[in-house]
Amino acid sequence: MERVVSAVVEKRLGALPVAAEFLRRLDVAGAVDRLCPGRDIAHLTHGQVIETLVANRLTAPAPLWRVDDWAREWAVEEVFGIEPELLNDDRLGRAGRHRPAPDGADRQDRGLRDRRVRH
Numbered sequence: 319m320e321r322v323v324s325a326v327v328e329k330r331l332g333a334l335p336v337a338a339e340f341l342r343r344l345d346v347a348g349a350v351d352r353l354c355p356g357r358d359i360a361h362l363t364h365g366q367v368i369e370t371l372v373a374n375r376l377t378a379p380a381p382l383w384r385v386d387d388w389a390r391e392w393a394v395e396e397v398f399g400i401e402p403e404l405l406n407d408d409r410l411g412r413a414g415r416h417r418p419a420p421d422g423a424d425r426q427d428r429g430l431r432d433r434r435v436r437h
Contacts, residue, residue, distance in 0.1 A: 329393040330377075337373045338397045346372060361404050364412075370398055370405060385410055 341347070347365030354364045370389070371382065378388055389395070389402035 329396070330391055331393050331397075332377050334373060334377050334392055334394070334397050337376045341369045341372060362400060362409065366398070366400060367405070367410060370394065370400060371410065373398070382410065383407065 347363065347369040350365035350368045351363045356362075356364050371385065373394075374382070374385055374388055377392065380388075384407070386402045386405045386407075389400070389405050394405070395401055
């Protein structure tokens with residue numbers, strides 16, 4: 319039986335599997351998601367994004383810009399199950415701006431409460 323290989327994909331692996339295992343053991347994504355729940359329509363949770371950013375910093379410390387390119391070059395999809403296109407700069411920014419409410423209330427509710435206090 320003869321097989322023909324039409325394409326070969328090479329991706330960097332490095333310490334990515336080790337970083338992923340430690341992040342899972344520490345439940346980084348779960349902790350972030352409990353503190354900063356996202357919207358139901360999001361493709362990724364804030365926890366998944368932050369977990370991937372930590373892995374990025376551990377494997378390729380460089381400015382947090384074009385992380386989707388890093389994810390394409392590294393085996394992020396294979397290790398984390400996240401498509402590189404989902405790690406665009408806008409999505410990373412949304413995860414970084416989301417802050418937990420001090421009393422566990424929804425962020426939008428907290429914003430309304432803050433406006434009432436200021437007036």
